[in-house]
Amino acid sequence: MTTRLLNGYRTNNFGMDSSPKSNHKFSEDSIQNLLNEIAADLNHLHEKYPMLKETPRERTGNISSPKKVKLSASASANTNIDVKTKRKSKKFKNKSMGHLVPVAINVERDAYLSQLLNLYQTRCMVANKNRKIFTISNGYDALRDALLQRGWVEKVHPTAIAKYSMFSYKQLLQCAERGNEYERTLMSKIVEKYPAYFVWQVRTREMVFPEAAPYRNRIRSRRRLRFTSKIGLTNCAEMETWYRRDNDTILNYPRIHKLHQDYKEWNYFLKDYRQTQCRSLLTYILNNVKNASNLYDNINGTVPSTTLDFALISLKEEIRQFERLHDDFKSELDENDWEVFLNYSNKIIHYKMKLKMNSRELFERIRIAKMLFKQLLKKKPNLRWDGYHNLWIVKPGNSSRGIGIYVLQDLESIYEFTKKDLVLNYIVQKYIERPLIIYGSKFDIRMYMLLTINDKCLSVWLYHDCYLRFSTQEFSLTDLREEVHLTNNSVQKRYKIDERRDERLPTQNMWSLHQFKSYLRSIEVNGSDSIWENRVFPGFVKNLTGIVNTSVEDIEFVNNSFELYGLLVYALASDFHFDENSAPDLLTSTMVTKIFAQV
Template identity: 30%
Template structure:
């Protein structure tokens, strides 16, 4: 039988032997002694409450449970188990992991797992688990078919937890969308002040839900203030000769740039503006190109005065220096004045237009930025472009992500059906991430929650880094420059000019990060003293705010995957938390680490 014709369901009857070397088949005549051995093992497992069901691609978990004396009860195809044994109310797992049809604004419903695939069991060219060991596990499954599974592990909580018995263990919590969806995490972390002394802005890039009018107003205020700060940063950089981190400067100034020094730099025509979808095909833009200078005129001095006025007023209000001031002394700019300044900011930041008389303002700008940095926890990850990223509220793996650097383009979406339905959040893009050999990366950190009262979190010591296949640049639209997800990067080839020390499979373990980056830069202790503790604190805070929302069922547990990015100061920033993190053996790093995580989870 060819692989394409192989049954993906456990067999009901014995099958003819197949000479194919890829698999073994249940024998026509079952050895009596072997059957007795299977019956003894099945009876022992039922007596010890060690019957399990796995729905999804988790071979390492299956192997670990078998070693501990558990017996698997198989289910056919994509159907979910009837958790009470022989009941006929089996639910169908109708949605595949790649569906983009999650149209709910309910924070508790999500499609935010990050499995690359959602097969019933394994790839078609592999032996189905019930046919392993000459069909022995298929025999065991039939012998325990009347028993309800004591442990159910599935790719997502697609079953009704109300039908579970109290002693059945499942690997999901209901209503976890309050932190596993981008909308849910955005909403939940705003309540952190009631659970923790810290502030979410210290570890989570500021985020807004544009479907809510209050959030929309707050976002506009944030964008405008950030534009003022970015404008002043831009002037400071130009006056001090700091080169902006675009593709040309990275390749030209880096000591470990491309391996081939004769490689030509990108032309102006190749440096397309960032305001476009990262998932759109080449050539499709969302706004007009801002290549080159849009005007022969310089940005006037009045723009500098405007930015200084607004930033200084912000710091004064944060320092409560405005309490005794006459309210009439401060006049808020009109929308027309803001529009004029924003256009001047675009000209300077996006089109490299000269700024008139900027040198004589440098001292005031230095003082102003020093003060505002004290009040802005995210000051050092914001660059000079004021870039924001629009994300679907309940998707993962980089699906549907759009990046913008113009306010009007973002606001246009506020009137669209998608944003009105609450499906999108807008979040500040990290313009100044830590780069390794000019390449962006993120960190996947696993953690396990086994109880909510008291809150019990197990954070794994090991994690891994995921690299992009291209050099980082704020001047390109390519998704493989900005999104580190393996589900995206696997479709691209590594740039031939990448540094030789970057991993071919685009993954490092945390130990490799320490050995190959931190130690050579005399930062060895930063992992244990800064990075790991900060990631742990961010995860704890994210779980604290979810305690009142989650369905804290006993005998439930869940493994999550948190994604972090590092700033240039090595400070971690939480990007998202995924339910059903992919545990596929896709690279040498994940083959070792994912199996280890599942093994530890079984303990």
């Protein structure tokens, strides 16, 4: 067998002097090639003499200590393996195997181990010089594998390799194979004294290796405008109004109220809820005008005509109040009449009771309602997302993955729900009653955005690919179960697909972008990609720019900071609404996400 020695190093019978000649340079590829060659020779030696491989006995829970092998634990490039073995003859007997092994073979094995250690050390030295040492906290195997494939060396947290770290260098070298835990522990021991230059850590952990200015997956910002939380995103939405007045951004979002703050915010929500109920009644009337005979009965009608007049007055006041935004406004509607209106309007919408009026009176009010809606939608275009059910989605301010989210309708239910646990900081948001649905089911679009900070400049990167996530149920505004309305994979994986759901939808509840584009082509007249290219994707860019712009004043500009965000895009009939979360889960639960993670 030919012994391969690393060019530029001196050797002796038992090991290698690992001091390289100053004029020799190593590349990552050449080092890895040598590692592979020496590892192959060592494996051949172990196949010929299997008793040489002293594998730690993990299966029994016993860890064998080295047999009088002295090994310097230094992680520097000057580490030598000094083998001191007492020998009574030129051969020694392995008691467990009952075979005689020549001493020369044992020494040859140690020489190979010495070469391997020197190569691993050199590889780590080159990685440190090129700033290619990384550390990742918990999971994210797709990211870890991508860095390793690019020649990076991992600095593993000690707790992640605790059961291997007690092994000696010699034991680790004998068991090290490409990518296994022994090699991972060995490399981590060698780079112990080096800093990491790429840090992927959880937000709550303290900043590590600040002196090395590593690329770090955390952009620090104050909570007020941290758009990864629902409360922070709500604050950004409120701030964005000022940017919109300067025509800098466009951010479309449903109305939001922070009910955890004070009674003043509750009063804002109460006013919004009441106005929404007025518009809901008028929308219901307009939607059913073709069957107007089901709306009125001048003789047997049970709902007074003043109910419709009340809603029209509210609509007029809403328009007037928007035009006089900074002036004091006094409503002509009596506070005590609201309870009566809410009761009667619900009887019309949900119980199909009829108005006590004739057809002429009804159509005159319909004419006025159409005129008022036309004026109001020019001022508040997002109102076109509303239907007539007056549904609201209630969310804990700092939760994710659909936890604690409910769709509610009754005002009293919303109040009781949000006040039962003030610690959760509930927000309430107008539910989108007119979403874009595909084959009868609700969906959202999962995208990824990257923010980077370099030279005090904040850059926004939007990944061109995305995928869709479907509900397992048919969409319905009368069925308020979470599996109908929450499309998070963490929610939908708990439910079986409804037998009534369209068979054209995927069994894994996910579509790739290619499949979505095919669907868009099928519903467009000319069958091109113009909907996606000219409308959908540009809409994403404008909305995300609006979100980021509003948060800039609260961001700490630290060089080499970056953060990956998962975006949940709720597709509407004409626009899009975003939710964001930081450090998104990169696990691959379906074929669609598997392909996506590999990219």
